[in-house]
Amino acid sequence: MATITTISESVGANRIVPTIAIPYPVGNPKLSKGDEHTLRKAIVKKALDALTTEITEPTQFE
Structure with missing residues (x-):
């Protein structure tokens, strides 16, 4: 993050x-x-999804 x-x-x-x-x-x-709680939850979920996504090169998760 x-x-x-x-x-x-x-x-x-x-x-x-x-x-x-x-x-x-x-x-x-x-x-x-x-709304802030919802935003924070979405950002953390995106980060967790990034950790479980296989990548072969540096990747930015939008």
């Missing part, structure tokens, strides 16, 4: 999941509590 995906690419990360913003990588304080 990375806020600045270009840095992750430059250091050779093999699985990259983009996040929201530097101070709030997996959240958005402007959302309601329920």
